[in-house]
Amino acid sequence: MxxxxxxxxxxxxxxxxxxxxxxxxxxxxxxxxxxxxxxxxxxxGAEPDNQYSGGDSHSAKAQALLAQHFPQQRGDTLTLAIKADQGIDDPATRQKIEKVIAELDASPVTGPITSPYQDESLVTQDRRIARTTIPLTDMDVPKADVKPLVTTVKDASGDGLTLGLGGDKAEKAETPPQGPAEGIGLLTAAIILFIAFxxxxxxxxxxxxxxxxxxxxxxxxxxxxxxxxxxxxxxxxxxxxxxxxxxxxxxxxxxxxxxxxxxxxxxxxxxxxxxxxxxxxxxxxxxxxxxxxxxxxxxxxxxxxxxxxxxxxxxxxxxxxxxxxxxxxxxxxxxxxxxxxxxRRRPRGHAAGVPARERRTLAERWAGVVQRRPLVAALGAGAILLVLAAPALSMRLSLPDASVQPHDRSSYTSYTIISEGFGPGYGAPFIFATQVDSGDTDLGPVVQAVRNTEGIAFATPPRVSEDGQAATFMAFPTTGYQDEKTTALVHKLRDEVLPNTPGGAEVFLGGPNAGAIDFAEDTSSRLPLMITVVIVLSLILLVALVRSITIALQAAVMNLLSIGAAYGVLVAIVQWGWLGSALGFPTEMPITTWVPMMMFPLLFGLSMDYEVFLISRIREEYERTGDTRMGVTRGLARTAKVITAAAAIMIAIFTTALLGPDVSVKQIGLGMAIAVLVDATIIRMILVPAVMELCGDANWWMPGRRKSKATSVPPAEVEEEAARV
CATH class of the missing domain: 1.20.1640.10 (Multidrug efflux transporter AcrB transmembrane domain)
Structure with missing residues (x-):
């Protein structure tokens, strides 16, 4: 060659x-x-758009009906949760509560607020817990305008009165900025580079x-x-x-x-x-x-x-x-x-007068160890990766809500108060919507069927739109947003209750909770397609670079193993709670829906980075010597230090996400750091040299190419070098 x-x-x-x-x-x-x-x-620049959809799902159709026929509901809402040790009717307590409600009502971004003193359904029987809904005037109310509302509520708590403000806008408003995390990552990267260079x-x-x-x-x-x-x-x-x-x-x-x-x-x-x-x-x-x-x-x-x-x-x-x-x-x-x-101290070999060509680096010696027992190394590394990947089989997807936020947040306080007084399902309402004729708006049988379904705590009466073309009602489950039983209840209502109820076949079940479930299931169903597209296109590029079908296939399989291991470890930490609290996760929680589908292309691409740099150098050495074993040994030796430094930099930067406040960003940062660590150690240092040793000259197989010998290195020198290795 x-x-x-x-x-x-x-x-x-x-x-x-x-x-x-x-x-x-x-x-x-x-x-x-x-x-x-x-x-x-x-x-x-464009403003961020955080709207997700479930494609042609129930929730998407329900949302379309609500947007078209109930424009007054398009604004977001907040929930004020109130817990009073002496009861909300205590004079001093009532004065504080009414003052807070008046301040919230006076804000230019809020609509009319119904006081719990005006509506008995907003208060528990023991009069210790109450709630009220705060409508916002617009879907795009800035966080800066909601932040004072959160501050007002938190400042009013104390002396036996606990207040919490919940809702998506409240969560975002009180989430602190990322802070100096990236700066810490850069400082760590600088230290690694200084040590390396x-x-x-x-x-x-x-x-x-x-x-x-x-x-x-x-x-x-x-x-x-x-x-x-x-x-x-x-x-x-x-x-x-x-x-x-x-x-x-x-x-x-x-x-x-x-x-x-x-x-x-x-x-x-x-x-x-x-x-x-x-x-x-x-x-x-x-x-x-x-x-x-x-x-x-x-x-x-x-x-x-x-x-x-x-x-x-x-x-x-x-x-x-x-x-x-x-x-x-x-x-x-x-x-x-x-x-x-x-x-720096000079190497011992240099001080002893050993020629540079004859000194062997640690990476060379390690490659020799792996190449002497390639089958054992490959099987051992593969077993470790499969064990790490095993928890991924139980992965659950969802979107974070108030229940998984840090416990010092007002939104979490609101969640705990509402769950105690009205049940955990109050924060996960189902919103039903359907088109109706102006002369036939009787949804009574559907509402009753939903109300009688096991797992439903309460259902509201139906309400018809002003144009008489649509109707909607709400139902509250007995279980929370992240509970698997809530997901099962959504499917039961859609698959059994609504289709078997007169007038229910055209009723669509939506709302934030159902929308998150649809998003997760739509993601799961499309993930195999995305994985296939990414792998096929990446393989074409890698074949063009290294001109080898065998190495390209090896890279794809190894990358899948490293990503699977990252998924598994992430599930064990975040979903199972192993070391979760130590790493900044407030509680056990499902994996955020978009995290695995973001991780896969990113990690597959980054894994290919290391594959490209390592295999390119191995290829150069192989073409120079004509010997696969020597090419692997020299290529690994010449890239080990730089790949290790590069991986350490990646890990340092990714793990800084754990210092931030966003639990979803924490997940993706942790998952990617784990994957890079696995890739730079088990994959590059063990599996790659072992598998290439097992494949031998078959590593360089390419259809239609004739085998030839390298001519740049004299055979005697190749034999001497091979014997030394």
């Missing part, structure tokens, strides 16, 4: 030379471009490149939001991914640049070599991440389409920065890449 060397006249080489020689122009263009994108994005200059380049790319990427993402609106968590996800891949891509290129300098190349030649080798791998790896993210479009969810396009835009900017901005920086740095070095 002929040896491949980086093309000195290819497009990437020309781009690298241009950016190196015109470094001032390139740097100036990047600074102006990033500032312009950031200004336009943050000033004129031993130089402040080499440490700073990947971080500066990554930060500029992320800032520009977020600006692009916000502008693209006008075409494909995305939810508010997209920015956090984009920051996590952008920082991770941005720093890692720069790290891989910078490592190759330093290697070339050490081999005697001048800075410009080293830059060209780095971009045409590691830079080429970066473009393939980044394209894989983008394609994997765009696989979310297969979910058929408008919200996920926005996430896919927004996050992939941010990744695209990081790719461009790696092959244009970084070469410009290298033009300024030149030979000073190792300036401001960390003092």
């Amino acid at each position: 002929p040896t491949e060397t980086p093309r000195a006249d290819g497009a990437l080489a020309g781009l690298a030379r241009f950016c190196y020689r015109r470094r001032r122009l390139v740097l100036f263009a990047w600074i102006i471009g990033v500032l312009a994108l950031a200004f336009l994005g943050f000033r004129f 031993g130089s402040l200059v080499a440490m700073g380049l990947p971080i500066v490149t990554g930060l500029m790319a992320v800032l520009g990427g977020i600006g692009v993402m916000k502008l693209v939001g006008h075409l494909a609106p995305s939810p508010d968590f997209t920015v956090l996800v984009a920051v996590l991914i952008g920082l991770g891949v941005g720093i890692d891509y720069a790290l891989f290129i910078l490592t190759r640049y330093r290697d070339s300098l050490q081999e005697g190349d001048d800075p410009e030649t080293a830059t060209v070599k780095a971009i045409t080798t590691a830079g080429r791998a970066v473009l393939f790896a980044g394209t894989t991440v983008v394609i994997a993210l765009l696989g979310l479009i297969a979910m058929g969810q408008k919200m996920m389409t926005g996430v896919a396009i927004g996050a992939s835009s941010a990744v695209l900017v990081t790719m461009i920065a790696a092959v244009t901005l970084l070469p410009a920086f290298l033009g300024f740095i030149g030979y000073k890449i190792d300036s401001l070095r960390l003092p």
Whole structure:
């Protein structure tokens, strides 16, 4: 097989030379471009869209009817929960309660409020617990306008009176900002880079490149939001991914640049070599991440389409920065890449006069251990991954509500008070809607059938729209939002009760609770399609890069194993509660519906990153020596340090999500950190060398290609090196 060397006249080489020689122009263009994108994005970017749909589900049809015929219900609502130790009729207590209600009613963002003193149905029999609904004037009331309402309620609590304000808007208003989490991740990344490179200059380049790319990427993402609106968590996800891949891509290129300098190349030649080798791998790896993210479009969810396009835009900017901005920086740095070095001890072998060629690194020795017992290593690693993945079989999907929020939140206080006084199902109402003729609005049999269903605590009388074309009523289950029995009750009502009741066949069951159930089930049904699309497209790219069907299939299977392990560990921690409280999860909870479908394309793409960098180097060594075992050993040895550093940076950045307040973002950060850890250890250090050793020359099988021998290394040297390994 002929040896491949980086093309000195290819497009990437020309781009690298241009950016190196015109470094001032390139740097100036990047600074102006990033500032312009950031200004336009943050000033004129699209507002987040957090609306999810269940496709053609019951809840989607019910919501459409409500939006069309009950426009007055389109505004969101809050719930004020009241618990008084002395009873709400105690004079001093009543004065406090009425004062709070008056302040809430006076807000410009609230509609008329019915006091529990005016409606006995809002008070429990013992008169200790009460509630009232607070209508908001608009669906898009800003968090800043709701925050004072939460503050008013929390400040009024005390002296035997406990108040809580619940509702989606209240939850978002009192959720603190992410805080300094990303800064902690960057500091950790800087420490890892300094340890890996031993130089402040080499440490700073990947971080500066990554930060500029992320800032520009977020600006692009916000502008693209006008075409494909995305939810508010997209920015956090984009920051996590952008920082991770941005720093890692720069790290891989910078490592190759330093290697070339050490081999005697001048800075410009080293830059060209780095971009045409590691830079080429970066473009393939980044394209894989983008394609994997765009696989979310297969979910058929408008919200996920926005996430896919927004996050992939941010990744695209990081790719461009790696092959244009970084070469410009290298033009300024030149030979000073190792300036401001960390003092290091010289290796013992060097001090003893052992030639560099004969010294073996820890990674080389480890590869030799795995290759001597490849079947045992492969079976052991596979067994560990399967054990880790096993809990994923019991994964439950839902959307977080007040019951899984931190216990110091007003929304959680509201949930506990309402659950105690009116039952846990009050926070998970079912909303029924149907079209009716103006002359026939009798939904009595349907309401009665729902009311008599086991698991229903209470059902309201039906109400007809002003245009006489639709009717609606509500029912409250005896179980809570996250309870599996609530999901079973929704299916029983839809599949048995409504179809078998006169007039019930055209009644649709919706509401936030049913909508979340439909969203979860729609996600579960479409997930296999997305996985198939992502795998097929990624395999095509990987085959084009490494020119091997065998390695591409190996990569797909190994990536599935590592992602399955991440799913399993996430279920054990979040859903089963193992170490959950220590990691910042207030209680056991289902996995947030969008987390697994976001994790899969992201992790598949990131896993392919490591696969690309490792296999590309193995391929180079194989083409140089013609020996698979030596190619694996040398490739692993030359990439182990940089892949370990890159994985450590990813883990540091992803785990900073645990420091934030959003339980869903915590889940995706934890899951991705676990997957990267598994991928960089069990997969890359054990499974890859073991499986490649077992496959031998079959690793490089490609239909229609004739086998040939490498000619760049003399046979005697190959035999000597093989014997040493």
